[in-house]
Amino acid sequence: MSAQVIDGRACARALKESVAAAIEQLREGGARTGLATVMVGNGYSSAAYERRLRRLASDLDVAYFPCHLPATVSQDDLVSAVSGLNAAPDVSGILVLRPLPGHISEAAVFQSIDPVKDIEAVHPENAGRLALGVPRYVPSTAASAFHLLDKWLDSVGEDRTAFYHRSLVVVVGRSSNVGKPAVSLACDRQAAVESVDEWASRTGSLGRHTRRADVLIVAAGRPGLIGAEHVSDRAVVIDVGINPRPGPGGRNRMVGDVDYEAVAARVRAITPVPGGVGPVTDVWLLRNTAAAARALSARERNGATLLLSSLELP
Ligand SMILES: NC(=O)C1=CN([C@@H]2O[C@H](COP(=O)(O)OP(=O)(O)OC[C@H]3O[C@@H](n4cnc5c(N)ncnc54)[C@H](OP(=O)(O)O)[C@@H]3O)[C@@H](O)[C@H]2O)C=CC1
Ligand SMILES: Nc1nc(=O)c2c([nH]1)NC[C@@H]1CN(c3ccc(C(=O)N[C@@H](CCC(=O)O)C(=O)O)cc3)C=[N+]21
Numbered sequence: 001m002s003a004q005v006i007d008g009r010a011c012a013r014a015l016k017e018s019v020a021a022a023i024e025q026l027r028e029g030g031a032r033t034g035l036a037t038v039m040v041g042n043g044y045s046s047a048a049y050e051r052r053l054r055r056l057a058s059d060l061d062v063a064y065f066p067c068h069l070p071a072t073v074s075q076d077d078l079v080s081a082v083s084g085l086n087a088a089p090d091v092s093g094i095l096v097l098r099p100l101p102g103h104i105s106e107a108a109v110f111q112s113i114d115p116v117k118d119i120e121a122v123h124p125e126n127a128g129r130l131a132l133g134v135p136r137y138v139p140s141t142a143a144s145a146f147h148l149l150d151k152w153l154d155s156v157g158e159d160r161t162a163f164y165h166r167s168l169v170v171v172v173g174r175s176s177n178v179g180k181p182a183v184s185l186a187c188d189r190q191a192a193v194e195s196v197d198e199w200a201s202r203t204g205s206l207g208r209h210t211r212r213a214d215v216l217i218v219a220a221g222r223p224g225l226i227g228a229e230h231v232s233d234r235a236v237v238i239d240v241g242i243n244p245r246p247g248p249g250g251r252n253r254m255v256g257d258v259d260y261e262a263v264a265a266r267v268r269a270i271t272p273v274p275g276g277v278g279p280v281t282d283v284w285l286l287r288n289t290a291a292a293a294r295a296l297s298a299r300e301r302n303g304a305t306l307l308l309s310s311l312e313l314p
Helices: 008-029 044-059 075-087 107-110 124-131 140-155 160-165 177-188 197-201 206-210 258-263 278-300
Strands: 033-039 063-069 093-096 169-170 192-196 217-218 236-239 243-246 254-257
Touching: 008 278, 033 044, 033 278, 044 063, 044 243, 044 278, 063 075, 093 278, 107 124, 124 177, 140 160, 140 177, 140 236, 140 278, 169 177, 169 206, 177 192, 177 217, 192 206, 192 236, 197 206, 197 258, 217 254, 243 278
Parallel strands: 033 063, 033 093, 169 192, 169 217, 217 236
Antiparallel strands: 243 254
């Protein structure tokens, strides 16, 4: 049997249309949607993402403010750059690309982002809200993984609520940006949830966890980590990994964390890389950027901070 392929590009196209309409509506109402990215150094996956965001912002006619800093930048200078973006009226959303160099404390930088402009929900206030099940913004990568799952369940006629209630969701990788938010979203859906990190691999217990998964979300940044021996035939596999693999002519090819051919031959459904979670992530980020524009304009008008749940966005 061969798995159903979950088409991230098609899903992203549909989402993009509704985000474009929301941005247009905001423009008519006088709210400014603008995205700023902060990239320190020039890592493969950050650079790939930045290119996509630049293109998407241009497609959606959203102002884009890229900020590039050298890998040697000091933490103070990085925090100053973020403070400048906090104060910039044309910037509604700020994305600090990860990973940051080892000499910089991610927590200190994230804490310096204006919580209303924090479209990846990395500020403690927003991360806390997410963990409590009352998010201001749902971080784009985890949101995309569940958006794809939800749409796939709709397409096969499975009731979402019933599916999650009876499922074990296993999340491989527990970064604050991807793995932990995915765990929160799985908990919100009242699934049974397991979270594993590198120690599961080091102690030889990774497969013991992943083979039990009804939904396997993999976000470790390790190409080929998940093979056929790690999955069951009922699994729905969401591959978040974005990794370079040297291809012919010295050009890098993009691969996920899952050995696609081997795993697709066994499981129920799978997202490819490229063409899976990635294309939805950037559209979701622009969705959050639009939500931020609306929240900022409400704050300007009456000092109030709106919650995402009260916004009419897709
Ligand atoms: N498709 C998309 O839209 C996006 C893709 N990505 C990609 O997703 C991947 C993960 O990103 P991110 O969460 O930021 O990465 P991080 O490096 O911040 O975190 C990786 C996590 O995976 C765990 N891990 C590492 N090796 C193993 C292993 N052998 N077995 C089990 N767990 C392991 C780490 O464990 P420990 O905590 O023990 O170190 C850590 O918790 C990357 O490839 C990144 O490029 C990221 C964002 C968006
Ligand atoms: N704070 C933060 N948030 C992130 O979300 C984040 C980050 N830092 N650092 C870097 C990683 C990487 N990342 C990508 C997302 C989508 C594609 C993407 O859409 N890729 C296309 C590639 C298409 C192609 O070029 O062939 C795809 O998967 O189909 C790539 C890379 C987000 N990241």
